[in-house]
Structure formats: C-alpha cells, structure tokens
Amino acid sequence: MDNITKTPAYTTAAADMHREQQQRLCEAISSDGLIVLPGYQKMQLQHDMAAPFWQEANFLWLTGVAYPGWAVLIDVATATTVLVRPDLTEVEQLFEGSLSDGEAMHSSGATEVISRVELRTRVNAARAKGQTLYALKPETAHELGMQPNPAHRQLLDGLQLSDGDYHDITPVLAKVRACKTQAELERITRAIAVSCDSFNVISGAIARYTSEAEIAADMTRDFIRAGGRHAYDPIVAGGVHATVLHYDRPTTETLRKDQAVLIDVGAHIDGYNADITRTFYDDATVDSNVRAAIQRVTEAQRHMISFIQPGGSIREFFQRVDDSMMQVLVDLGWLRSSQKDQLSRYFPHAIGHGLGADVHEWFGGYDTFQPGMVLTVEPGIYDAVREIGVRIEDDILVTDRGTENLSIAAELGR
Ligand SMILES: [Mn+2]
Secondary structure, three states, X not given: OOOOOOOOOOOOOHHHHHHHXXXXXXXXXXXXXXXXXXXXXXXXXXXXXXXXXXXXXXXXXXXXXXXXXOEEEEEOOOOEEEEEOOOOOHHHHHHHOOOOHHHHHHHHOOOEEEOHHHHHHHHHHHHHOOOOEEEOOOOOOOOOOOOOOOHHHHHHHHOOOOHHHXXXXXXXXXXXXXXXXXXXXXXXXXXXXXXXXXXXXHHHOHHHOOOHHHHHHHHHHHHHHOOOEEOOOOEEEEHHHHHOOOXXXXXXXXXXXXXXXXXXXXXXXXXXXXXXXXXXXXXXXXXXXXXXXXHHHHHHHHHHHOOOOOOOEHHHHHHXXXXXXXXXXXXXXXXXXXXXXXXXXXXXOOOOOEOOOOOOEOOOOOOEOOOOEEEEEOXXXXXXXXXXXEEOEEEEEEOXXXXXXXXXXXXXXX
C-alpha cells in the first residue's frame, strides 16, 4: 500500500473546469447560435445486460456528466449551459439509479436541467428565429468495423435536423480540446501518476510474476483502489503475444523467462486517461536478441521525444521518427538500409496520438505542436517469426519551452 502515491485532491473544482471548457468552445465558434450535443446511449452487451458505460468524450469534456442518455444545450453568445435529462422508466431507475438534476448542475456548471420535450421546444424556437444550430455530424462507418453509438443520429432525428440544418463543429471541438487547461492537466497527471505507481510495482518484481493474468490483475486492483478503471482493456502480452498490437486476453500460461512481457496499460480517473507501455524482461534469463531489441527501441524513443518542440512541424516529427525507426531496424539486422519501403512491416502503427478525455485524440488540425498538447510517443517493432514485440510509450506534454515527459516515473525496468 505504501508504495502507492497519495496525490492531492484537485485544486480546480469540476464545475469551474467544465465552465472554462464551455466558454473556450463558445469563443472558438465565430458566430452566435445554439450548440446541441448528446452524451452516449447505454448499449446492450447481452440480452438484459448493459455494456460497461463510457461517456462520449466531447460531452464528457463539456459537462463531466458520465451517465447515459443526457444531452447539453449551450447558447454561444452567453455561454449559458443547460443540461437535458434522459426520460428514464421506473424499471431503469430501480436497477441503475440516476443522476439528480442538482448533482448534474453541481458538476457541470449548468444553470438549468430540462426535459427532452423542452429541448425540442427550444430548438424549434431557435430555428424559427433563424438562429444557427451547431452539432456533431454522426459517424456512419468505422475502419475497424465497429457500429457507431446511435446517440448522435437519434438526437438529430428526434429534433428533425438533417445535414443542411446545422453546422458540424467536429473540427472546432477537436481543435479546442487539443490544448489542455491547467485543470485538465491536473487530472491527466493524476491518471498517469496512478498508472506509473502500478507499473513500478510490477517492474520491481517482474521475475516473480509467472503469468500475464497475474500482472493484469494487480494493475486492475491498483486502478480500482485509486477510484479509477482501465482506460482501455489492459494489454499484458508475453513473448509472441506482443506482436498482436491490441492483444487483450491475458492468460494464466507460464511466461517464458527468455522472453519479454509487453504491458500497455493506463488508468482512467475522473474523465481523463493515461496510456503507457513498457516492455519488461528478467535480465538474468532473457534472450540476447530480445534484450537488444528493447534497448534499441528505448534509446530511439528517448531521442524522438527530443524532436518535439512548441511550434515545431508535426509532419517533420513523423518524418524524423520514420528515419529513426529505420535505423533501429537496420542496427538490429531486421532490415537493410535499402529497404525503407518495408518499414511498416515491423513498425505498422502511428508513432502516437493526442491524449485527454479520449485515449486517442487528434492533434486538432494543427500543423505544429502547441503548448498544452499532450501526446503519446510510442515506437514499437513486432515480428511474429522472431517472437519479439517491443513497444515503449510515454505521455508527453508540450510546454512553452519544450516538453515534459509526464510518465517518466514509470521506470523502464528490466
Ligand atoms: Mn497509445
């Protein structure tokens, strides 16, 4: 217990943080009007069992309301925020409880809570007066084959809004959310601190862990005890399992002592996420090729972080990363220097992504790094034939002068 950091409570109250974010969004929208956005709907897991609920990140960022079926209405001119409660049946109330109007206003800074019927009345009145409506265009398909959450489509259909009736503020929201406020950074830092503590418990005892499941279980315990949950299904992958990028089925099989174990785990606490990867091994027993791959990726990762500067080109960063990764693979003998076109065979994913209320965020459409951005830097190399998968991932804050590695406390281990 004593090795778990006791981080202080936030200095910024939730309502103040969300009010600031509502105002930032309104300032970023150039003309007056009404913003109408839904939270996610509850989704079915099995016949009468709901899937674990995750709130839509834009809605969570604006309101902090982490219950299903809510919506928000914001008047851009005054930044006045009104929450819309879901119509819950008695059965739903009985089984799942609900958020009271008072609690919802207290955490979000909203001035009022209205019904779905009243929402329709207000939106119709705004349209009759010729006011502009702002909403998020629903996703229709996903490259990973997922069904989109129906909340956005249902809200627009319920208000009888078709594509031409509203302005899509997806890019505006992404841009505002890309740069974090001090209050957001406090929360991100806390999610990262809890995660780092858990990583260090594992790395300090790595030779004693005999299975992926043991490691995943201990980290889950740490996160729940800290009032959080996993930001995504934990990836604890021994040996060849680490060559599956999102391997999320930790087994009780005995870990091989000559192989490494890749751990890509982050805590979600109070609406914000960590996303950290370490590849641990037992120095006494590990295969020398595995050790060399981990050491080389680790050195390259540290070097890449130094490529990031406020005002620096994001495109140039990606280019320099590719050059570094190519050098790693040449040094390890996985590729020859003439095989630049083969880089994605062993380095098949992006070097990183924004991190905040969503685990995977955009860079907000910016061409250059901005102070307040938080991004992951996560080079990895994978080869199922060699049974080696290595990834090292840290969470990096862009500051006025350079960068700060927020997850540096998670030791690289051995
Ligand atoms: Mn990541």
